[in-house]
Amino acid sequence: MCDKMISMNILIVGAGPAGVVSALAIKKNHPDYNVLVLEHLNEPLKKVLATGNGKCNLGNAKLDWKRFSHYDFVSKHISDYSFEGYREYLNSLNIRTKLIDNLLYPISESAITVREALLLEAERLGIKFKLAESINSYEFKDNFYEVKTDKSSYKVDKIIFSTGSKSSPQLGSDGSIYSLLVKHGYKITELKPGLSPIHTIEKTRVLEGIRVKANVVLLKNCKKIHKESGEVLFKDSGLSGIVIFNMMTEISRNGNGEYKILIDLLPEFEVKDLENLHKNQTNEEFLKGFVHPKMLKYFLENHYEKEPIKYLKALPFTYKSSYGFEFSHVTVGGVSLTEIKDNFESRKEPGIYFLGEVLDIDGPCGGYNLAWIFHVARNFNF
Ligand SMILES: Cc1cc2nc3c(=O)[nH]c(=O)nc-3n(C[C@H](O)[C@H](O)[C@H](O)COP(=O)(O)OP(=O)(O)OC[C@H]3O[C@@H](n4cnc5c(N)ncnc54)[C@H](O)[C@@H]3O)c2cc1C
Structure with missing residues (x-):
């Protein structure tokens, strides 16, 4: 541990998109500030490389802000958001973008482009990084914060937590x-995995690997709470795919209860059309014409073939558990929004800020989370 304290204007804890993009904004507004980004991994922006299956889904042309948790808070920050404005910002960083089915990606289709562009801009602006270093404590001393890490001590004016x-x-x-x-008295709302595959009570091994384009309904205690269309992927012990990821978020947001997922395997067919097509066929023959052989086996194993149309239009699964934080893309919960002012500053500790997923704000799949984080971080100012 060094005895001498290193002086900095701004210490940003966490080199994810929230931390790095806010560092760029601060340095642009205050070129004379010393800005240091502290990261406990030995590389910055590691998660970005994993986003969008390595392609980095940066945003969404049809973004519906109401799908965020705590829309009342989010809505205070989006009046100046425009999709084209966001693309222009990315362009200014040399991140050229394109749309694939309304989803925004770098033209390169590589998340490496995004990481390298952000780091190049940070270097150009003179933002410093300390890697493989963890914060242990911080304390307010008269007019500065003393921060102790596992390697150094810092004297800083402001701290942004973007962990x-x-x-x-x-x-x-x-x-x-x-x-x-928590030691500093912050309220952290319950943390639960969002955007993850789910384990079901029903055994799905026989279905492993099948993908279906379906309409999916989520019931809580027999009441419909969410519906969405898209791809469902069957796993050896549950369900995955974007729609299921979003269902997991809804389950985490809605608390304890019995959750059922009903999958309409044939969204393009009305029940009465299926009834007409079913005439003069046995149930099994009828099913063979519509479903993957693995699905037929599943129907037979569960005796669903006795009422084929009912189960084709609403194949039921019971939620057992999420796949856990390890497999989830965002967390539901975080630093309570009651702890911060509209400018993201702590209400109890002036000069302390929270940005990004550390807060109790999460959005669905489809570029929502990065779009929100880039938006607030690039507009961040003191
Ligand atoms: C596999 C995967 C795919 C995803 N794909 C997409 C996508 O395509 N589009 C989309 O919009 N969203 C996607 N997301 C979600 C998105 O990546 C996150 O919401 C976003 O990265 C959060 O940004 P952040 O800066 O707040 O936090 P993070 O990106 O999590 O960064 C936080 C940083 O802080 C560091 N840190 C943590 N604790 C400490 C500490 N104590 N001291 C120092 N450093 C610390 C971490 O190491 C990390 O580098 C995906 C997430 C995952 C996991």
Whole structure:
């Protein structure tokens, strides 16, 4: 441990998109500030490389902000958002973008482009990084914060916590920051995995590997709470795919209860059309014409072939558990929004800020989370 304290204007804890993009914004607004980004992994922006299956889904041309948790808070920050404005910002960083089915990606279709562009801009602006270094404590002393890490001590004017939350800890966001924040009296709302595959009570091994384009309904205690269309992927012990990821978020947001997922395997067919087509066929013959052989086997194993149309239009699955934080893309919960002002500053500790997924805000799949984080981070100012 060094005895001498290193002086910095701004210390940003966490080199994810929230931390790096806000560092760029601060340095642009205050070129004379010393800005240091502290990262406990030995590389910055590691998670970005894993986003969008390595392609980095940066945004969504049809983004519906109401799908975020705590829309009332989110809505205060989006009046100046425009999709074209966002693309122009990315363009200014040399991240050229394109749309694939309304989803925004770098033209290169590589998340490496995004990471390298952000780091190049950070270097150009003189932002410093300290890697493989963890914060242990911070304390307010008269007019500055003294920050102690496992390697150094810092004297800083302001601290931004942009440590992410608990999802995919293998990518750095291990939730370790929350114990420090609890010591400082912050309320952390319950942390649960969002956007993840789910385990079902029903055994799905026979279905493993099948993908279907379906309409999916989520019931809580027999009441419909969410519906969505898209691809469902059957796994050896449950369900996955974008629609299921979003269902997991809804389950985590809606608390305890019995959750059922009904999958309409034939969304393009009305029941009465199916009834007409079923005439003069046995149930099994009828099913063979519509479903994958593995699905037929599943129907037979569960005796669903006795009422084929009913189960084709609403194949039921019972939620057992999520696949856990390790497999989740975002966390539901975080630093409570009651702890911060509209400018993301702590209400109890002036000069302390929270940005990004560390907060209790999460969005669905489809570029929502990065679009929100880039938006607030690039507009961040003191
Ligand atoms: C596999 C995967 C795919 C995804 N794909 C997409 C997608 O395509 N589109 C989309 O919009 N969203 C996607 N997301 C979600 C998106 O990546 C996150 O919401 C976003 O990265 C959060 O940004 P952040 O900066 O708040 O936190 P993070 O990206 O989690 O970054 C936090 C950083 O802080 C560091 N850190 C944590 N604790 C400490 C500490 N105590 N001290 C120092 N450093 C610390 C971490 O190592 C990390 O580098 C995906 C997530 C995952 C896991």
